[in-house]
Amino acid sequence: MLDKDQGVLRAFFKLESSGGLLLMAATILALICANTALNSYYDLFLDTPVEVRIGALHIAKPLLLWINDGLMAIFFFLVGLELKGELLEGELKDPKNIILPGIGAVGGMVMPALIYIYFNFDSTDKMDGWAIPAATDIAFALGILSLLGSRVPISLKIFLTSLAIFDDIGAIIIIAIFYTAKISTTALIVVACCIPILFYMNRRNVVSKSMYIAIGVVMWASMLKSGVHATLTGVILAMFIPMKSNENPSYSPLRDLEHDLHSVVAFFILPIFAFANAGINLQGVGANELLHDVPMGIALGLFVGKQIGVFGFCWLFIKLGLAHLPKGMNWITLYGTATLCGIGFTMSLFIGSLAFEENSTSNFFNDRLGILIGSFLSGLLGYLVLWKFLPPATASQK
Numbered sequence: 001m002l003d004k005d006q007g008v009l010r011a012f013f014k015l016e017s018s019g020g021l022l023l024m025a026a027t028i029l030a031l032i033c034a035n036t037a038l039n040s041y042y043d044l045f046l047d048t049p050v051e052v053r054i055g056a057l058h059i060a061k062p063l064l065l066w067i068n069d070g071l072m073a074i075f076f077f078l079v080g081l082e083l084k085g086e087l088l089e090g091e092l093k094d095p096k097n098i099i100l101p102g103i104g105a106v107g108g109m110v111m112p113a114l115i116y117i118y119f120n121f122d123s124t125d126k127m128d129g130w131a132i133p134a135a136t137d138i139a140f141a142l143g144i145l146s147l148l149g150s151r152v153p154i155s156l157k158i159f160l161t162s163l164a165i166f167d168d169i170g171a172i173i174i175i176a177i178f179y180t181a182k183i184s185t186t187a188l189i190v191v192a193c194c195i196p197i198l199f200y201m202n203r204r205n206v207v208s209k210s211m212y213i214a215i216g217v218v219m220w221a222s223m224l225k226s227g228v229h230a231t232l233t234g235v236i237l238a239m240f241i242p243m244k245s246n247e248n249p250s251y252s253p254l255r256d257l258e259h260d261l262h263s264v265v266a267f268f269i270l271p272i273f274a275f276a277n278a279g280i281n282l283q284g285v286g287a288n289e290l291l292h293d294v295p296m297g298i299a300l301g302l303f304v305g306k307q308i309g310v311f312g313f314c315w316l317f318i319k320l321g322l323a324h325l326p327k328g329m330n331w332i333t334l335y336g337t338a339t340l341c342g343i344g345f346t347m348s349l350f351i352g353s354l355a356f357e358e359n360s361t362s363n364f365f366n367d368r369l370g371i372l373i374g375s376f377l378s379g380l381l382g383y384l385v386l387w388k389f390l391p392p393a394t395a396s397q398k
Contacts, residue, residue, distance in 0.1 A: 018143075018146070018266065018267075019139045019142075019143070019265075019266030019267060019270060019271075020137075020139040020140045020141070020142050020143015020144065020146065021143045021146065022266070022267060022270075022271050023137075023139055023140050023143060023270055023271055023274050023345065023346070024140070024143060025271070026270075026271035026272070026274040026275040026278070027274050027275075027278040027345070027372075029275060030042075030274065030275045030276070030277075030278040030279035031278065031279060031280070031282070033279055034279035034280055034281050034282075035281055035282055035283060039281065042279055045063065046062065046063055046064040046276055047062045047063070047064070048062060048063040049061075049062060049063075050062070050063055050066050057221065059221065059224065059225075063276075064276050064277075067272060067273055067276045067277075068273070068276075068277070068350065068353050069224060069229075069230045069231065070220075070230075071269045071272060071273060072231045072269070072273060072350060073220055073230055073231045073233055073234040074234060074261065074264070074265065074269055075231075075234070075265050075269050075270065075273075075346075076172070076231045076232065076233075076234030076235050077216075077233075077234030077235070077237055077238050077261070078234075078238075078258065078261045078262070078265050079165075079168050079172075079234070079235065079238075080234055080235040080236075080237070080238025080239060081238045081241060081254055081257055081258045081261070082165065082258060083165055083168070083169065083235075083238070084238055084239060084241070084243070084254060085243070085254055085255065085258060086162070086165060088243050089243070092162060092165065097162065098162075099317065099322060099323045100159065100314055100317065100318070100323040100324070100325075100326070101159055101162035101163035101165075101166055102162075102163075102166050103313045103314060103317050103323065104163045104166075104309075104310040104311075104313055104314045104338070104341075105136075105163050105164075105166035105167045105169075105170060105310075106166075106170075106309075106313060107308075107309030107310050107311075107312055107313025107314070108134070108136065108163070108167060108305075108306050108309040108310040108313075108338075108341050109134040109167065109170045109309070110134075110309055111301075111305040111306070111308045111309030111312070112133035112134050112301030112302060112305030112306055112309060112344075113130050113131060113133065113134050113301065113305075114305070115133070115297060115300050115301040115304060115305040116129065116130050116132065116133055116297035116298060116301045116305075117130055117297075118297070119293045119294075119296050119297035119300075120293045120294060120297050123293070126293060126294055126297075128355040128356065129294060129297075129298065129351075129352060129355040129356060129367050131171070131174045131178065131179075131351050131355070132298050132301075132344070132348050132351050132352045132355060132367055132370075132371065133297070133298045133299075133301025133302045133305060133306070133344055133348065133370075133371075133374065134167075134170065134171070134174070134301075134344075134351075135167060135171050135344040135346075135347030135348045135350075135351060136163070136164045136167045136306070136341045136342075136343065136344055136347070137164075137343045137344055137345040137346045137347060137348070137375070138160070138161060138164035138165075138168075139266065139270060139346065140343045140345045140346070140375070140379070141160060141164070141340045141341065141343050141379075141382075142157065142160070142161075144340060144343070144379050144382060144383050145157065145160070145340070145386070147383060148383070148386055148387060148390060151386075151390045151391065151392065152386070152390065153327075153328035153329065154328075155326040155327050155328040155329055156326070156328065156329055156333060156337055158326070159326050159329065159337065160337055160340065160341070163310070163341065164341075167341075167347075168347070171347050171351065172232065172235055174351070175229050175231070175232065175351065175354065176228070176229075176232055179229055179351070179354040179355065180227055180228050180229065183226060183227040183228070184225055184226045184227055187222045187223070187224075187225040187226035187227075188222075188226045188228070190218070190219075190222035191219055191222045191223050191226060191228075191233075194215055194218060194219040194222070195219075195236070197215055198212070198215055198236075198237065198240040199240060201215075201240065202240045202241075202242055205242055205245065205246045205247075206242070207242055207245045207247075207251070207253045209241075209253060209256070209257055212237065212240065212241060215237070216233060216234075216237040219233050219236070219237065220233040220234075229354065231350075238254075241253055241254045241257060242254065243255075270346055273346060273349070273350075274345070274346065274349075277349040277350075277353065277368070278345075278349065278368065278372065280368045280369060280372070285369070289366070289369065290369070290373075292366050294366035294367055294370060295366045295367070295369045295370030295373065296370065297370065298348070298366075298367055298370030298371055298374055299370040299371075299373040299374035299377070300374070301374065302342040302343075302344050302348070302370075302371070302374030302375060302377075302378055303342050303373075303374045303377045303378050303381075305342075306338065306339070306341045306342035306344075306378065307335070307338050307339050307341075307342065307378075309338075310337075310338035310341050311334060311335050311338035314334060314338070315331075315334075332385065332389045333385075333386060333389060333390060335385060336382050336385035336386040336389065336390075337382070337386070339378055339381050339382035339385060340378060340379065340382035340383075340386075341378070342374060342375065342377070342378025342379075342382070343375045343378050343379050343382075344371060344374065344375055344378075345371065345375045348367075348371045348375070349368065349371055352367035352368060352371065355367065
């Protein structure tokens with residue numbers, strides 16, 4: 001059973017690592033498009049109007065917002081499935097495995113936010129971005145780890161993944177509370193009516209995935225119109241997907257959906273999101289732009305705040321005897337892992353789009369600049385630390 005579980009974990013990490021490398025390629029392609037003669041075509045692609053009309057329901061948005069509101073709802077659906085699976089059957093089922101990554105995630109959200117606030121507390125508009133450096137991109141981080149091959153112990157990957165899950169929970173809560181537009185009561189009533197239906201289906205152990213998805217589509221459209229961010233629909237829907245089938249205990253609707261979505265998310269949705277959001281025109285960027293309060297707060301929040309928060313909080317709890325270092329890790333590899341947590345790419349870009357896209361074009365540019373700088377520096381330093389101090393691969397690992 002243990003070998004089987006490790007095989008599943010290794011397959012998961014291999015997929016996430018490959019997805020992370022594809023994210024890097026999509027980011028580079030976006031920057032090339034935004035800084036060459038392709039720039040006009042890149043903007044035209046993102047501004048392409050897309051409309052859906054069914055009776056009185058009318059949704060009209062540029063392609064960029066369909067990617068951010070629509071495709072990212074599927075990403076959050078997968079995050080919700082993984083979270084539920086880990087809590088019920090995975091690494092997070094054992095409370096002992098929760099403490100260290102959980103406290104690391106708390107530190108990794110608090111310290112970057114405080115650094116950003118320090119630079120931007122004097123402006124209400126700029127303060128909207130306080131949560132941008134609080135996020136960690138697990139796919140990108142595992143993509144960096146994959147460059148180190150079999151030298152990386154499975155315990156380090158599990159710690160990083162568990163921390164990122166708690167980080168995602170924090171990001172979901174932040175989005176739900178702080179990044180909502182004008183609320184539509186009628187649309188929220190429709191969302192509220194969907195939840196008891198999902199609860200009834202779950203209690204009756206309905207395992208038809210198409211029925212859950214149909215309710216999810218209705219709930220997504222209603223959430224989009226409600227003013228609460230539509231991507232939260234994915235997390236809510238995931239909580240009602242049954243873990244097991246009563247008629248066939250060996251079949252898991254949740255795991256089946258998770259398996260189906262992993263490749264779609266890793267190799268299509270996240271690269272498309274990165275391509276659509278990472279393309280910033282760097283022509284004319286100088287010291288004034290780099291030292292602007294928004295990119296400085298984000299870049300230092302990711303690069304410095306994540307290190308201090310994740311490593312510092314973990315160190316304190318270990319020294320107090322409230323947690324212990326995972327097997328196969330030491331202080332320096334914990335530090336290297338904490339540094340990798342400063343790669344906030346996907347979630348940071350997403351939160352940045354919620355904070356600035358609709359009300360401040362300049363801050364929207366500045367936040368992406370800070371995210372790219374902070375994520376690049378964190379990835380580079382984390383890789384160098386782990387490359388230097390991880391032990392050589394053993395024959396069995398090879």
